[in-house]
Amino acid sequence: xxxxxxxxxxxxxxxxxxxxxxxxxxxxxxxxxxxxxxxxxxxxxxxxxxxxxxxxxxxxxxxxxxxxxxxxxxxxxxxxxxxxxxxxxxxxxxxxxxxxxxxxxxxxxxxxxxxxxxxxxxxxxxxxxxxxxxxxxxxxxxxxxxx
Amino acid sequence: xxxxxxxxxxxxxxxxxxxxxxxxxxxxxxxxxxxxxxxxxxxxxxxxxxxxxxxxxxxxxxxxxxxxxxxxxxxxxxxxxxxxxxxxxxxxxxxxxxxxxxxxxxxxxxxxxxxxxxxxxxxxxxxxxxxxxxxxxxxxxx
Numbered sequence: 001x002x003x004x005x006x007x008x009x010x011x012x013x014x015x016x017x018x019x020x021x022x023x024x025x026x027x028x029x030x031x032x033x034x035x036x037x038x039x040x041x042x043x044x045x046x047x048x049x050x051x052x053x054x055x056x057x058x059x060x061x062x063x064x065x066x067x068x069x070x071x072x073x074x075x076x077x078x079x080x081x082x083x084x085x086x087x088x089x090x091x092x093x094x095x096x097x098x099x100x101x102x103x104x105x106x107x108x109x110x111x112x113x114x115x116x117x118x119x120x121x122x123x124x125x126x127x128x129x130x131x132x133x134x135x136x137x138x139x140x141x142x143x144x145x146x147x
Numbered sequence: 148x149x150x151x152x153x154x155x156x157x158x159x160x161x162x163x164x165x166x167x168x169x170x171x172x173x174x175x176x177x178x179x180x181x182x183x184x185x186x187x188x189x190x191x192x193x194x195x196x197x198x199x200x201x202x203x204x205x206x207x208x209x210x211x212x213x214x215x216x217x218x219x220x221x222x223x224x225x226x227x228x229x230x231x232x233x234x235x236x237x238x239x240x241x242x243x244x245x246x247x248x249x250x251x252x253x254x255x256x257x258x259x260x261x262x263x264x265x266x267x268x269x270x271x272x273x274x275x276x277x278x279x280x281x282x283x284x285x286x287x288x289x
Contacts, residue, residue: 018167019195025160027203070161071257098241100273106234135239
């Protein structure tokens, strides 16, 4: 098998710039609040009814409001980059269930394990990142090439 | 002050997801499609993120307090569990099916994407499914 690069859609400049911004956001949360920017863990905490109005839910809610409003504010600065979602609605539901359940069972997602965990040289996060990437490669192969 | 910084951290993180192209599921699937036309952009997103966060974690590793002189909250678990691996495998399969992970899906929802909304709703159900039913059923402490 030979690896071919999709030069048309490879955007090294914006990918690196956006990545640096992710690092900046995660570092700000760490330096000033002492917290890990792991989106799945933060979200799962605030949606628990027993955590409503708790002190620990407040900073998480603020971070999430900032995150979500990025999508709302961006169009006022520049045109949103095009997004193409190939998945059908049933596939989106299945994917959401797996992402929600799996990120909780695995204690993290692409942000908590992939960016923060690797940055702090956590072995657990390395194992998690290798696992979800491997599952991603296999699933993509099965959906795109094995039919 | 701290609240403003927390909000801004989320905002910058979200804007970074848009700029990096990670809110476009086609870019995620393009990265995961190593047998097709491979799009390596996600590698550079991770390199960019880690290259800054690495130094932030290094700086904090020796300190026990934040810049506001408050205690750090870092995960202390080091045990490689079955749940860590199985959960991450399930997560990776879902990630590849839609091309969304939690952060980008929330940002896309904020931009008004109905499909991101469907994904996020199902994701919340999946989270509840784990935290409320699975952990109780199998008596797993979190």
